Amino acid sequence: QSALTQPASVSGSPGQSITISCTGTSSDVGGYNYVSWYQQHPGKVPKLMIYEVSNRPSGVSNRFSGSKSGNTASLTISGLQTEDEADYYCSSYRSSTTLHYVFGTGTKVTVL
Amino acid sequence: EVQLLESGGALVQPGGSLRLSCAASGFTFNTAAMKWVRQAPGKGLQWVSAISGSGETTDYADSVKGRFTVSRDNSKNTLYLQMNSLRTEDTALYYCAKDGAGWRIDYWGQGALVTVSS
Numbered sequence: 001q002s003a004l005t006q007p008a009s010v011s012g013s014p015g016q017s018i019t020i021s022c023t024g025t026s027s028d029v030g031g032y033n034y035v036s037w038y039q040q041h042p043g044k045v046p047k048l049m050i051y052e053v054s055n056r057p058s059g060v061s062n063r064f065s066g067s068k069s070g071n072t073a074s075l076t077i078s079g080l081q082t083e084d085e086a087d088y089y090c091s092s093y094r095s096s097t098t099l100h101y102v103f104g105t106g107t108k109v110t111v112l
Numbered sequence: 113e114v115q116l117l118e119s120g121g122a123l124v125q126p127g128g129s130l131r132l133s134c135a136a137s138g139f140t141f142n143t144a145a146m147k148w149v150r151q152a153p154g155k156g157l158q159w160v161s162a163i164s165g166s167g168e169t170t171d172y173a174d175s176v177k178g179r180f181t182v183s184r185d186n187s188k189n190t191l192y193l194q195m196n197s198l199r200t201e202d203t204a205l206y207y208c209a210k211d212g213a214g215w216r217i218d219y220w221g222q223g224a225l226v227t228v229s230s
Contacts, residue, residue, distance in 0.1 A: 003156070
């Protein structure tokens, strides 16, 4: 059960915008609008940031936005802040495996 | 307030068994699908298992199928993960997680550490 592909690291300066990609297939990211994004600070529990491609849970900053094109989903963080430095994971429903969920490989965001 | 509290993590030898528990509160447990997600030290997140609200439907990752069993006791608001034939590669922090709509996780427990080593 292969993971979704994310860049290992992305960096940016405070105030800049960065985008993290999440590439899958037509059996997961491309076939369904069930992509979620999670933020995880070191030693902490993951936190839901985006669900169903582009929806933000209550309490999540509007600096975080999600989108999808074909088999690739993206998370954009605008107005980058030091507290955004964390690991980010995408996740998607997948139709072709016994376990219908798959995570991305994870991206370390560094604020320079 | 939703709370998920895992217990049962321990150091176990390869080939051994362990049962994790997750006590849930703050929501209607018997209607909520639940998952176990694990994270090996310094690694990413990995889906392990899932179970429907009634307990009738279960799912497993290929890497644990046949060795792990997920179950729930809705009368006790508790989720379980029975882990048999443990391997060193099963060493990880195991999170209990509550499903939200749209195949997302809206709540996570703090995790239970399982270490498989001789």
